[in-house]
Amino acid sequence: MKEETGDAEVAVVVRGLTKAYGGKAVVDDVSFTVHKGEFFGLLGPNGAGKTTTLEMIEGLRRPDGGSVSLLGLSPWPRNTSLLTRIGVQLQSSAFFERLTAREQLTTFGALYGADTDRTEELLALVGLTEQAETREDKLSGGQRQRLSIACALVHDPEILFLDEPTASLDPQARRNLWDVLRGIREQGKTIVYTTHYIEEAERLCDRIAILDGGGVIAMDTPTELISGLGRPTSMELPTSVIGPDDVRRLPGVEEVTEEDGRVSFRAADPGSLMQALTEKGIAGSLQIRAASLEDVFLELTGREYRS
Template identity: 65%
Template sequence: MALAVDDIHMTYGELKAVNGVSFTVEEGEFFGILGPNGAGKTTTLEIAEGLREPVKGSVELLGEKPWPRNLKLLPRIGVQLQASAFFEKLTAREQLETFGALYGVKSHRVGEMLELVGLTEKASTPEAKLSGGQRQRLSIACALIHDPDIVFLDEPTAALDPQARRNLWDVLREIQARGKTIVYTTHYLDEAEILCDRVAIMDHGEILAMDTPARLVRDLNAATHVILEPGTLPLDQARALPGVDEAHETDVSLTISTRTPAPVLSALADRGTLDGLQVRTATLEDVFLELTGREYRA
Protein backbone atom coordinates (compact mmCIF):
# COMPACT_ATOMS: atom_id res chain seq x y z
CA MET A 1 0.00 0.00 0.00
CA ALA A 2 1.49 3.33 -1.08
CA LEU A 3 -0.97 5.62 0.71
CA ALA A 4 -3.76 5.16 3.27
CA VAL A 5 -5.91 8.14 4.27
CA ASP A 6 -8.34 7.49 7.10
CA ASP A 7 -11.19 9.84 8.05
CA ILE A 8 -9.25 13.09 7.76
CA HIS A 9 -10.83 16.43 8.65
CA MET A 10 -9.62 20.01 8.19
CA THR A 11 -11.49 23.17 9.14
CA TYR A 12 -10.77 26.86 8.64
CA GLY A 13 -13.03 28.70 11.05
CA GLU A 14 -16.55 27.63 10.12
CA LEU A 15 -15.46 26.16 6.80
CA LYS A 16 -15.12 22.37 6.66
CA ALA A 17 -12.50 22.13 3.91
CA VAL A 18 -12.12 18.36 4.33
CA ASN A 19 -14.87 16.42 6.06
CA GLY A 20 -14.17 12.73 6.74
CA VAL A 21 -12.16 11.75 3.66
CA SER A 22 -10.82 8.18 3.44
CA PHE A 23 -9.12 6.34 0.56
CA THR A 24 -6.17 4.09 -0.24
CA VAL A 25 -3.74 4.06 -3.16
CA GLU A 26 -1.90 0.93 -4.29
CA GLU A 27 1.73 0.91 -5.43
CA GLY A 28 1.99 1.77 -9.13
CA GLU A 29 -1.55 3.14 -9.26
CA PHE A 30 -2.60 6.38 -10.96
CA PHE A 31 -5.16 7.81 -8.54
CA GLY A 32 -7.09 10.98 -9.27
CA ILE A 33 -8.87 13.30 -6.84
CA LEU A 34 -11.45 15.18 -8.89
CA GLY A 35 -13.65 18.10 -8.09
CA PRO A 36 -14.35 21.77 -8.76
CA ASN A 37 -12.33 24.59 -7.25
CA GLY A 38 -12.99 24.71 -3.51
CA ALA A 39 -13.91 21.02 -3.28
CA GLY A 40 -11.08 20.26 -0.84
CA LYS A 41 -8.71 18.54 -3.28
CA THR A 42 -5.58 20.57 -2.52
CA THR A 43 -6.06 20.43 1.24
CA THR A 44 -6.51 16.65 1.04
CA LEU A 45 -3.33 16.34 -1.00
CA GLU A 46 -1.35 18.57 1.38
CA ILE A 47 -2.43 16.45 4.35
CA ALA A 48 -1.44 13.28 2.48
CA GLU A 49 1.97 14.77 1.69
CA GLY A 50 2.58 15.80 5.28
CA LEU A 51 2.43 19.53 4.61
CA ARG A 52 -0.58 20.02 6.91
CA GLU A 53 -1.78 18.35 10.07
CA PRO A 54 -5.44 17.30 9.99
CA VAL A 55 -7.63 18.24 12.93
CA LYS A 56 -8.78 14.63 12.95
CA GLY A 57 -7.86 11.40 11.17
CA SER A 58 -4.62 9.76 10.10
CA VAL A 59 -2.38 9.21 7.08
CA GLU A 60 0.13 6.47 6.35
CA LEU A 61 2.48 7.20 3.47
CA LEU A 62 4.80 4.41 2.30
CA GLY A 63 4.38 2.78 5.69
CA GLU A 64 5.29 5.95 7.61
CA LYS A 65 3.44 8.82 9.28
CA PRO A 66 4.08 11.97 7.19
CA TRP A 67 3.22 14.35 10.06
CA PRO A 68 5.11 15.67 11.97
CA ARG A 69 7.44 16.30 9.05
CA ASN A 70 9.10 12.94 8.41
CA LEU A 71 12.62 13.35 7.03
CA LYS A 72 12.81 9.65 6.13
CA LEU A 73 10.00 10.15 3.61
CA LEU A 74 11.45 13.14 1.77
CA PRO A 75 13.72 11.15 -0.59
CA ARG A 76 10.82 8.82 -1.44
CA ILE A 77 8.15 11.37 -2.38
CA GLY A 78 7.93 13.96 -5.14
CA VAL A 79 5.63 16.96 -4.89
CA GLN A 80 4.49 19.38 -7.57
CA LEU A 81 2.39 22.17 -6.07
CA GLN A 82 -0.28 24.24 -7.80
CA ALA A 83 2.03 27.26 -7.95
CA SER A 84 5.64 26.50 -8.78
CA ALA A 85 8.50 28.80 -7.77
CA PHE A 86 11.82 28.54 -9.59
CA PHE A 87 15.20 30.12 -8.97
CA GLU A 88 15.51 33.40 -10.87
CA LYS A 89 17.74 33.55 -13.95
CA LEU A 90 18.55 29.83 -13.98
CA THR A 91 18.09 27.75 -17.12
CA ALA A 92 15.97 24.62 -17.21
CA ARG A 93 19.06 22.44 -16.76
CA GLU A 94 20.36 24.59 -13.90
CA GLN A 95 17.01 24.41 -12.15
CA LEU A 96 17.12 20.62 -12.23
CA GLU A 97 20.78 20.52 -11.19
CA THR A 98 19.96 22.69 -8.18
CA PHE A 99 17.00 20.55 -7.12
CA GLY A 100 19.03 17.41 -7.72
CA ALA A 101 21.90 18.69 -5.56
CA LEU A 102 19.53 18.85 -2.59
CA TYR A 103 19.19 15.06 -2.83
CA GLY A 104 22.73 14.22 -3.91
CA VAL A 105 21.56 13.24 -7.40
CA LYS A 106 24.21 12.52 -10.02
CA SER A 107 24.41 14.82 -13.04
CA HIS A 108 23.33 12.19 -15.62
CA ARG A 109 19.89 12.17 -13.99
CA VAL A 110 19.31 15.76 -15.16
CA GLY A 111 19.58 14.79 -18.82
CA GLU A 112 17.22 11.86 -18.28
CA MET A 113 14.59 14.13 -16.73
CA LEU A 114 14.88 16.72 -19.49
CA GLU A 115 14.31 13.98 -22.03
CA LEU A 116 11.40 12.49 -20.09
CA VAL A 117 9.49 15.79 -20.04
CA GLY A 118 10.49 16.81 -23.57
CA LEU A 119 12.71 19.75 -22.62
CA THR A 120 16.09 18.57 -23.94
CA GLU A 121 16.11 21.30 -26.58
CA LYS A 122 15.16 23.89 -23.92
CA ALA A 123 17.92 22.89 -21.48
CA SER A 124 19.77 26.21 -21.92
CA THR A 125 16.63 28.35 -21.90
CA PRO A 126 15.99 30.52 -18.82
CA GLU A 127 12.88 29.41 -16.94
CA ALA A 128 11.28 32.83 -17.45
CA LYS A 129 11.31 32.28 -21.23
CA LEU A 130 9.59 28.89 -21.14
CA SER A 131 5.93 28.61 -22.12
CA GLY A 132 3.29 27.73 -19.55
CA GLY A 133 3.25 24.09 -20.63
CA GLN A 134 7.04 23.86 -20.62
CA ARG A 135 7.14 25.39 -17.15
CA GLN A 136 4.68 22.80 -15.88
CA ARG A 137 6.78 20.00 -17.37
CA LEU A 138 9.89 21.45 -15.72
CA SER A 139 8.03 21.53 -12.41
CA ILE A 140 7.21 17.84 -12.76
CA ALA A 141 10.82 17.07 -13.65
CA CYS A 142 11.93 18.81 -10.45
CA ALA A 143 9.50 16.61 -8.49
CA LEU A 144 10.98 13.50 -10.14
CA ILE A 145 14.69 14.35 -10.17
CA HIS A 146 15.46 12.21 -7.09
CA ASP A 147 13.52 9.18 -8.44
CA PRO A 148 10.75 9.11 -5.79
CA ASP A 149 8.44 6.15 -5.24
CA ILE A 150 5.26 8.25 -5.16
CA VAL A 151 4.53 11.54 -6.91
CA PHE A 152 1.91 14.09 -5.84
CA LEU A 153 0.74 16.44 -8.60
CA ASP A 154 -1.70 19.25 -7.82
CA GLU A 155 -3.60 20.27 -10.96
CA PRO A 156 -0.56 19.86 -13.25
CA THR A 157 -2.55 20.70 -16.40
CA ALA A 158 -4.41 23.75 -15.04
CA ALA A 159 -4.44 26.79 -17.33
CA LEU A 160 -2.72 24.92 -20.18
CA ASP A 161 -3.95 25.06 -23.76
CA PRO A 162 -5.34 21.81 -25.25
CA GLN A 163 -2.10 20.90 -27.04
CA ALA A 164 0.04 21.47 -23.95
CA ARG A 165 -2.39 19.41 -21.87
CA ARG A 166 -2.14 16.49 -24.32
CA ASN A 167 1.65 16.69 -24.31
CA LEU A 168 1.65 16.55 -20.52
CA TRP A 169 -0.62 13.48 -20.59
CA ASP A 170 2.15 11.62 -22.41
CA VAL A 171 4.60 12.61 -19.67
CA LEU A 172 2.23 11.37 -16.95
CA ARG A 173 1.72 8.05 -18.74
CA GLU A 174 5.48 7.60 -19.02
CA ILE A 175 5.93 8.32 -15.30
CA GLN A 176 3.44 5.57 -14.43
CA ALA A 177 5.04 3.21 -16.96
CA ARG A 178 8.25 3.54 -14.94
CA GLY A 179 6.47 2.01 -11.96
CA LYS A 180 5.75 5.20 -10.04
CA THR A 181 2.63 5.77 -7.97
CA ILE A 182 0.83 8.97 -8.97
CA VAL A 183 -1.72 10.85 -6.88
CA TYR A 184 -3.02 13.93 -8.61
CA THR A 185 -5.84 16.44 -8.46
CA THR A 186 -7.68 17.96 -11.37
CA HIS A 187 -11.00 19.52 -12.29
CA TYR A 188 -10.75 18.15 -15.85
CA LEU A 189 -13.04 15.12 -15.79
CA ASP A 190 -12.25 14.10 -19.38
CA GLU A 191 -8.55 14.02 -18.56
CA ALA A 192 -9.01 11.86 -15.47
CA GLU A 193 -11.23 9.44 -17.40
CA ILE A 194 -8.33 8.81 -19.79
CA LEU A 195 -5.40 8.76 -17.35
CA CYS A 196 -6.57 7.37 -14.01
CA ASP A 197 -6.86 3.80 -12.79
CA ARG A 198 -9.26 4.99 -10.08
CA VAL A 199 -10.79 8.33 -9.16
CA ALA A 200 -12.43 9.92 -6.14
CA ILE A 201 -14.96 12.64 -6.93
CA MET A 202 -15.00 15.34 -4.23
CA ASP A 203 -17.20 18.30 -3.48
CA HIS A 204 -17.72 20.36 -0.30
CA GLY A 205 -14.88 18.50 1.40
CA GLU A 206 -16.37 15.02 0.98
CA ILE A 207 -15.87 12.11 -1.40
CA LEU A 208 -19.10 11.56 -3.34
CA ALA A 209 -17.98 8.48 -5.27
CA MET A 210 -14.81 6.44 -5.80
CA ASP A 211 -14.04 3.69 -8.31
CA THR A 212 -12.56 3.16 -11.76
CA PRO A 213 -13.84 5.72 -14.28
CA ALA A 214 -15.43 2.98 -16.40
CA ARG A 215 -17.31 1.47 -13.46
CA LEU A 216 -18.56 4.82 -12.23
CA VAL A 217 -19.94 5.58 -15.68
CA ARG A 218 -21.42 2.09 -16.11
CA ASP A 219 -23.12 2.16 -12.70
CA LEU A 220 -24.77 5.45 -13.61
CA ASN A 221 -26.92 3.61 -16.20
CA ALA A 222 -27.25 6.85 -18.15
CA ALA A 223 -28.79 7.12 -21.57
CA THR A 224 -26.77 7.16 -24.77
CA HIS A 225 -27.47 10.17 -26.99
CA VAL A 226 -27.65 9.70 -30.76
CA ILE A 227 -27.28 13.10 -32.41
CA LEU A 228 -28.43 13.80 -35.98
CA GLU A 229 -28.75 16.84 -38.19
CA PRO A 230 -32.08 18.64 -37.67
CA GLY A 231 -34.70 17.53 -40.18
CA THR A 232 -33.00 14.19 -40.79
CA LEU A 233 -36.09 12.40 -39.51
CA PRO A 234 -39.54 13.67 -38.45
CA LEU A 235 -39.65 13.94 -34.67
CA ASP A 236 -42.63 11.58 -34.34
CA GLN A 237 -40.78 8.92 -36.36
CA ALA A 238 -37.66 9.37 -34.25
CA ARG A 239 -39.70 8.80 -31.09
CA ALA A 240 -41.25 5.66 -32.62
CA LEU A 241 -37.91 3.96 -33.33
CA PRO A 242 -37.30 0.75 -31.32
CA GLY A 243 -35.45 1.39 -28.05
CA VAL A 244 -35.95 5.17 -27.96
CA ASP A 245 -36.56 6.68 -24.52
CA GLU A 246 -36.95 10.28 -25.68
CA ALA A 247 -36.25 12.49 -28.68
CA HIS A 248 -36.15 16.23 -29.08
CA GLU A 249 -35.16 18.62 -31.85
CA THR A 250 -33.60 22.08 -31.88
CA ASP A 251 -32.34 24.35 -34.64
CA VAL A 252 -28.95 22.61 -34.52
CA SER A 253 -29.66 18.94 -33.83
CA LEU A 254 -32.07 16.06 -33.43
CA THR A 255 -31.15 14.16 -30.27
CA ILE A 256 -32.39 10.66 -29.52
CA SER A 257 -31.92 9.27 -25.99
CA THR A 258 -31.73 5.49 -25.52
CA ARG A 259 -30.39 2.86 -23.13
CA THR A 260 -30.33 0.27 -25.94
CA PRO A 261 -28.50 2.01 -28.79
CA ALA A 262 -28.07 -1.07 -31.04
CA PRO A 263 -31.69 -1.29 -32.30
CA VAL A 264 -31.84 2.50 -32.68
CA LEU A 265 -28.70 2.58 -34.83
CA SER A 266 -29.91 -0.42 -36.82
CA ALA A 267 -33.23 1.31 -37.54
CA LEU A 268 -31.46 4.51 -38.56
CA ALA A 269 -29.18 2.51 -40.89
CA ASP A 270 -32.23 0.92 -42.54
CA ARG A 271 -33.50 4.44 -43.22
CA GLY A 272 -30.15 5.61 -44.60
CA THR A 273 -29.83 8.36 -42.00
CA LEU A 274 -26.35 7.66 -40.61
CA ASP A 275 -24.56 10.52 -42.40
CA GLY A 276 -23.25 13.03 -39.86
CA LEU A 277 -24.51 10.93 -36.95
CA GLN A 278 -22.79 11.27 -33.57
CA VAL A 279 -23.10 8.96 -30.58
CA ARG A 280 -22.43 10.37 -27.11
CA THR A 281 -22.17 7.93 -24.23
CA ALA A 282 -22.11 8.87 -20.55
CA THR A 283 -18.93 10.39 -19.09
CA LEU A 284 -17.55 11.24 -15.66
CA GLU A 285 -19.17 14.63 -16.04
CA ASP A 286 -22.57 12.92 -16.20
CA VAL A 287 -21.63 11.03 -13.03
CA PHE A 288 -20.80 14.32 -11.32
CA LEU A 289 -24.06 15.92 -12.39
CA GLU A 290 -25.99 12.92 -11.14
CA LEU A 291 -24.22 13.01 -7.77
CA THR A 292 -24.48 16.74 -7.14
CA GLY A 293 -27.59 17.68 -9.09
CA ARG A 294 -25.92 20.82 -10.40
CA GLU A 295 -23.61 22.06 -13.11
CA TYR A 296 -19.94 21.21 -12.78
CA ARG A 297 -17.93 24.34 -12.01
CA ALA A 298 -14.25 24.58 -12.96
Protein backbone atom coordinates in the same frame (compact mmCIF):
# COMPACT_ATOMS: atom_id res chain seq x y z
CA MET B 1 -18.68 3.48 -3.44
CA LYS B 2 -16.09 0.78 -3.91
CA GLU B 3 -12.77 0.79 -2.03
CA GLU B 4 -10.28 -1.86 -3.05
CA THR B 5 -7.91 -3.20 -0.43
CA GLY B 6 -6.61 -6.71 -1.16
CA ASP B 7 -3.08 -7.85 -0.39
CA ALA B 8 -1.21 -5.45 -2.67
CA GLU B 9 1.30 -3.15 -1.04
CA VAL B 10 -0.13 0.27 -0.35
CA ALA B 11 1.56 3.65 -0.73
CA VAL B 12 -1.07 5.86 0.89
CA VAL B 13 -3.81 5.13 3.42
CA VAL B 14 -6.22 7.93 4.30
CA ARG B 15 -8.82 7.37 7.00
CA GLY B 16 -11.49 9.84 8.12
CA LEU B 17 -9.49 12.90 7.11
CA THR B 18 -11.09 16.23 8.08
CA LYS B 19 -10.18 19.90 7.87
CA ALA B 20 -12.30 22.97 8.63
CA TYR B 21 -11.82 26.73 8.29
CA GLY B 22 -14.05 29.19 10.09
CA GLY B 23 -16.24 26.36 11.29
CA LYS B 24 -16.88 25.09 7.75
CA ALA B 25 -15.56 21.68 6.75
CA VAL B 26 -13.55 21.79 3.53
CA VAL B 27 -12.48 18.14 3.89
CA ASP B 28 -15.09 15.94 5.54
CA ASP B 29 -14.33 12.32 6.53
CA VAL B 30 -12.28 11.45 3.44
CA SER B 31 -10.96 7.88 3.22
CA PHE B 32 -9.14 5.99 0.45
CA THR B 33 -6.14 3.77 -0.25
CA VAL B 34 -3.57 4.15 -3.03
CA HIS B 35 -1.60 1.08 -4.09
CA LYS B 36 2.06 1.20 -5.07
CA GLY B 37 2.42 1.74 -8.81
CA GLU B 38 -1.11 3.10 -9.13
CA PHE B 39 -2.18 6.29 -10.91
CA PHE B 40 -4.82 7.64 -8.54
CA GLY B 41 -6.86 10.75 -9.27
CA LEU B 42 -8.81 13.13 -7.06
CA LEU B 43 -11.46 14.58 -9.37
CA GLY B 44 -13.87 17.30 -8.39
CA PRO B 45 -15.23 20.78 -9.09
CA ASN B 46 -13.65 23.92 -7.70
CA GLY B 47 -13.86 24.01 -3.92
CA ALA B 48 -14.35 20.26 -3.57
CA GLY B 49 -11.42 19.89 -1.16
CA LYS B 50 -8.91 18.28 -3.54
CA THR B 51 -5.91 20.52 -2.84
CA THR B 52 -6.44 20.58 0.93
CA THR B 53 -6.68 16.78 0.96
CA LEU B 54 -3.47 16.48 -1.05
CA GLU B 55 -1.61 18.95 1.17
CA MET B 56 -2.55 16.99 4.31
CA ILE B 57 -1.31 13.76 2.69
CA GLU B 58 1.97 15.46 1.75
CA GLY B 59 2.45 16.75 5.30
CA LEU B 60 2.12 20.39 4.26
CA ARG B 61 -1.06 20.96 6.26
CA ARG B 62 -2.18 19.66 9.66
CA PRO B 63 -5.41 17.61 9.66
CA ASP B 64 -8.12 18.42 12.19
CA GLY B 65 -9.02 14.76 12.39
CA GLY B 66 -8.38 11.37 10.85
CA SER B 67 -5.09 9.83 9.86
CA VAL B 68 -2.68 9.53 6.94
CA SER B 69 -0.13 6.77 6.41
CA LEU B 70 2.39 7.64 3.71
CA LEU B 71 4.72 4.76 2.87
CA GLY B 72 3.92 3.40 6.31
CA LEU B 73 4.79 6.65 8.09
CA SER B 74 2.79 9.61 9.37
CA PRO B 75 3.55 12.78 7.34
CA TRP B 76 2.48 15.09 10.20
CA PRO B 77 4.16 16.53 12.20
CA ARG B 78 6.45 17.28 9.25
CA ASN B 79 8.33 14.03 8.72
CA THR B 80 11.73 14.81 7.20
CA SER B 81 12.42 11.12 6.54
CA LEU B 82 9.73 11.24 3.84
CA LEU B 83 11.19 14.20 1.96
CA THR B 84 13.51 12.10 -0.19
CA ARG B 85 10.80 9.52 -0.86
CA ILE B 86 8.10 11.79 -2.26
CA GLY B 87 8.00 14.35 -5.05
CA VAL B 88 5.61 17.28 -4.86
CA GLN B 89 4.46 19.60 -7.63
CA LEU B 90 2.26 22.43 -6.37
CA GLN B 91 -0.26 24.47 -8.34
CA SER B 92 2.14 27.44 -8.37
CA SER B 93 5.66 26.39 -9.24
CA ALA B 94 8.67 28.37 -8.00
CA PHE B 95 12.04 28.24 -9.73
CA PHE B 96 15.44 29.76 -9.08
CA GLU B 97 15.79 33.04 -10.95
CA ARG B 98 17.83 33.28 -14.14
CA LEU B 99 18.71 29.59 -14.29
CA THR B 100 18.29 27.44 -17.38
CA ALA B 101 16.18 24.28 -17.41
CA ARG B 102 19.30 22.13 -16.96
CA GLU B 103 20.59 24.35 -14.14
CA GLN B 104 17.23 24.19 -12.37
CA LEU B 105 17.38 20.40 -12.31
CA THR B 106 21.03 20.34 -11.24
CA THR B 107 20.31 22.77 -8.40
CA PHE B 108 17.23 20.92 -7.18
CA GLY B 109 19.20 17.69 -7.34
CA ALA B 110 22.01 19.17 -5.25
CA LEU B 111 19.51 20.23 -2.57
CA TYR B 112 18.38 16.62 -2.29
CA GLY B 113 21.87 15.22 -2.56
CA ALA B 114 20.70 13.40 -5.67
CA ASP B 115 22.80 12.05 -8.52
CA THR B 116 23.07 14.85 -11.09
CA ASP B 117 23.72 12.26 -13.80
CA ARG B 118 19.91 11.95 -14.10
CA THR B 119 19.56 15.50 -15.43
CA GLU B 120 19.74 14.56 -19.11
CA GLU B 121 17.42 11.60 -18.57
CA LEU B 122 14.82 13.83 -16.90
CA LEU B 123 15.06 16.49 -19.60
CA ALA B 124 14.37 13.79 -22.18
CA LEU B 125 11.53 12.31 -20.12
CA VAL B 126 9.64 15.62 -20.02
CA GLY B 127 10.54 16.60 -23.58
CA LEU B 128 12.84 19.52 -22.74
CA THR B 129 16.15 18.35 -24.20
CA GLU B 130 16.08 21.09 -26.84
CA GLN B 131 15.23 23.69 -24.17
CA ALA B 132 17.99 22.58 -21.75
CA GLU B 133 19.88 25.89 -22.09
CA THR B 134 16.76 28.07 -22.03
CA ARG B 135 16.07 30.11 -18.92
CA GLU B 136 12.87 29.04 -17.18
CA ASP B 137 11.28 32.49 -17.55
CA LYS B 138 11.63 32.09 -21.33
CA LEU B 139 9.80 28.76 -21.40
CA SER B 140 6.13 28.44 -22.39
CA GLY B 141 3.51 27.59 -19.79
CA GLY B 142 3.45 23.93 -20.82
CA GLN B 143 7.24 23.72 -20.78
CA ARG B 144 7.36 25.26 -17.29
CA GLN B 145 4.87 22.68 -16.04
CA ARG B 146 6.97 19.87 -17.49
CA LEU B 147 10.09 21.34 -15.90
CA SER B 148 8.26 21.54 -12.56
CA ILE B 149 7.43 17.84 -12.77
CA ALA B 150 11.05 17.04 -13.67
CA CYS B 151 12.20 18.96 -10.58
CA ALA B 152 9.79 16.89 -8.47
CA LEU B 153 11.37 13.74 -9.90
CA VAL B 154 15.02 14.76 -9.61
CA HIS B 155 15.62 12.71 -6.44
CA ASP B 156 13.85 9.62 -7.85
CA PRO B 157 10.91 9.60 -5.38
CA GLU B 158 8.65 6.62 -4.83
CA ILE B 159 5.46 8.68 -4.95
CA LEU B 160 4.73 11.75 -7.08
CA PHE B 161 2.04 14.21 -5.96
CA LEU B 162 0.69 16.56 -8.63
CA ASP B 163 -1.84 19.30 -7.93
CA GLU B 164 -3.73 20.18 -11.13
CA PRO B 165 -0.60 19.96 -13.30
CA THR B 166 -2.46 20.75 -16.53
CA ALA B 167 -4.41 23.77 -15.26
CA SER B 168 -4.28 26.80 -17.60
CA LEU B 169 -2.53 24.85 -20.37
CA ASP B 170 -3.74 24.92 -23.95
CA PRO B 171 -5.08 21.64 -25.39
CA GLN B 172 -1.84 20.75 -27.18
CA ALA B 173 0.31 21.39 -24.09
CA ARG B 174 -2.14 19.40 -21.98
CA ARG B 175 -1.93 16.39 -24.31
CA ASN B 176 1.87 16.61 -24.31
CA LEU B 177 1.84 16.53 -20.52
CA TRP B 178 -0.40 13.45 -20.59
CA ASP B 179 2.35 11.66 -22.49
CA VAL B 180 4.87 12.73 -19.84
CA LEU B 181 2.64 11.39 -17.05
CA ARG B 182 2.16 8.08 -18.87
CA GLY B 183 5.94 7.81 -19.20
CA ILE B 184 6.38 8.38 -15.47
CA ARG B 185 3.75 5.76 -14.72
CA GLU B 186 5.58 3.26 -16.95
CA GLN B 187 8.64 3.70 -14.71
CA GLY B 188 6.63 2.16 -11.88
CA LYS B 189 6.01 5.38 -9.97
CA THR B 190 2.94 5.86 -7.80
CA ILE B 191 1.11 9.01 -8.89
CA VAL B 192 -1.53 10.86 -6.89
CA TYR B 193 -2.92 13.92 -8.57
CA THR B 194 -5.84 16.32 -8.58
CA THR B 195 -7.74 17.62 -11.57
CA HIS B 196 -11.08 19.02 -12.63
CA TYR B 197 -10.56 17.90 -16.24
CA ILE B 198 -12.86 14.90 -16.62
CA GLU B 199 -11.47 13.55 -19.91
CA GLU B 200 -7.97 13.72 -18.47
CA ALA B 201 -8.90 11.66 -15.42
CA GLU B 202 -10.69 9.10 -17.59
CA ARG B 203 -7.67 8.73 -19.89
CA LEU B 204 -4.93 8.58 -17.24
CA CYS B 205 -6.18 7.17 -13.96
CA ASP B 206 -6.36 3.58 -12.76
CA ARG B 207 -8.84 4.67 -10.11
CA ILE B 208 -10.61 7.91 -9.31
CA ALA B 209 -12.12 9.36 -6.17
CA ILE B 210 -14.75 11.98 -7.01
CA LEU B 211 -14.90 14.70 -4.35
CA ASP B 212 -17.66 17.23 -3.80
CA GLY B 213 -18.44 19.35 -0.77
CA GLY B 214 -15.31 18.07 0.94
CA GLY B 215 -16.26 14.39 0.80
CA VAL B 216 -15.73 11.39 -1.44
CA ILE B 217 -19.00 10.71 -3.26
CA ALA B 218 -17.78 7.94 -5.57
CA MET B 219 -14.61 5.92 -6.07
CA ASP B 220 -13.67 3.20 -8.53
CA THR B 221 -12.02 2.63 -11.90
CA PRO B 222 -13.32 4.89 -14.69
CA THR B 223 -14.92 1.87 -16.38
CA GLU B 224 -16.76 0.78 -13.25
CA LEU B 225 -17.91 4.32 -12.46
CA ILE B 226 -19.40 4.60 -15.94
CA SER B 227 -20.94 1.14 -15.76
CA GLY B 228 -22.48 1.93 -12.38
CA LEU B 229 -24.29 4.90 -13.85
CA GLY B 230 -26.57 2.47 -15.64
CA ARG B 231 -27.17 4.89 -18.47
CA PRO B 232 -27.90 3.32 -21.87
CA THR B 233 -26.25 4.39 -25.08
CA SER B 234 -27.88 7.52 -26.48
CA MET B 235 -28.25 8.92 -29.96
CA GLU B 236 -27.69 12.50 -31.08
CA LEU B 237 -28.69 14.66 -34.01
CA PRO B 238 -27.75 18.30 -34.64
CA THR B 239 -30.65 20.75 -34.30
CA SER B 240 -29.56 22.21 -37.64
CA VAL B 241 -31.05 19.15 -39.39
CA ILE B 242 -34.01 18.39 -37.12
CA GLY B 243 -35.65 20.04 -34.14
CA PRO B 244 -36.49 18.36 -30.81
CA ASP B 245 -40.25 18.36 -31.49
CA ASP B 246 -39.71 16.55 -34.80
CA VAL B 247 -37.43 14.04 -33.06
CA ARG B 248 -40.20 13.26 -30.55
CA ARG B 249 -42.47 12.32 -33.46
CA LEU B 250 -40.03 9.73 -34.77
CA PRO B 251 -40.97 6.07 -34.11
CA GLY B 252 -39.89 4.63 -30.76
CA VAL B 253 -38.00 7.73 -29.55
CA GLU B 254 -37.69 8.24 -25.78
CA GLU B 255 -36.17 10.78 -23.35
CA VAL B 256 -35.53 13.66 -25.73
CA THR B 257 -33.26 16.46 -24.48
CA GLU B 258 -31.65 19.43 -26.22
CA GLU B 259 -28.28 20.95 -25.33
CA ASP B 260 -25.48 22.76 -27.16
CA GLY B 261 -27.14 22.54 -30.54
CA ARG B 262 -27.78 18.80 -30.36
CA VAL B 263 -30.82 16.67 -29.63
CA SER B 264 -30.14 13.58 -27.53
CA PHE B 265 -32.54 10.65 -27.25
CA ARG B 266 -32.93 6.89 -26.92
CA ALA B 267 -34.78 4.60 -29.30
CA ALA B 268 -36.91 1.62 -28.25
CA ASP B 269 -36.91 0.38 -31.87
CA PRO B 270 -33.64 1.37 -33.57
CA GLY B 271 -34.62 -0.35 -36.84
CA SER B 272 -37.77 1.72 -37.33
CA LEU B 273 -35.93 4.86 -36.29
CA MET B 274 -33.14 4.33 -38.84
CA GLN B 275 -35.70 3.76 -41.57
CA ALA B 276 -37.46 7.01 -40.67
CA LEU B 277 -34.17 8.93 -40.61
CA THR B 278 -33.16 7.45 -43.96
CA GLU B 279 -36.48 8.54 -45.49
CA LYS B 280 -35.83 12.05 -44.20
CA GLY B 281 -32.31 11.98 -45.63
CA ILE B 282 -30.60 12.66 -42.29
CA ALA B 283 -29.46 9.20 -41.22
CA GLY B 284 -25.87 10.21 -41.97
CA SER B 285 -26.06 12.92 -39.27
CA LEU B 286 -26.89 10.45 -36.51
CA GLN B 287 -24.24 10.00 -33.81
CA ILE B 288 -24.29 7.23 -31.20
CA ARG B 289 -22.78 8.19 -27.86
CA ALA B 290 -21.96 5.83 -25.02
CA ALA B 291 -22.00 7.03 -21.42
CA SER B 292 -18.77 8.69 -20.24
CA LEU B 293 -17.11 9.77 -17.02
CA GLU B 294 -18.48 13.25 -17.69
CA ASP B 295 -21.99 11.82 -17.39
CA VAL B 296 -21.03 10.27 -14.04
CA PHE B 297 -19.48 13.52 -12.84
CA LEU B 298 -22.49 15.65 -13.77
CA GLU B 299 -24.93 13.11 -12.35
CA LEU B 300 -23.11 13.19 -8.99
CA THR B 301 -22.10 16.84 -8.70
CA GLY B 302 -24.83 18.63 -10.68
CA ARG B 303 -24.55 21.20 -13.43
CA GLU B 304 -24.61 24.45 -11.46
CA TYR B 305 -21.74 26.90 -11.88
CA ARG B 306 -18.92 26.59 -9.34
CA SER B 307 -16.85 29.70 -8.61
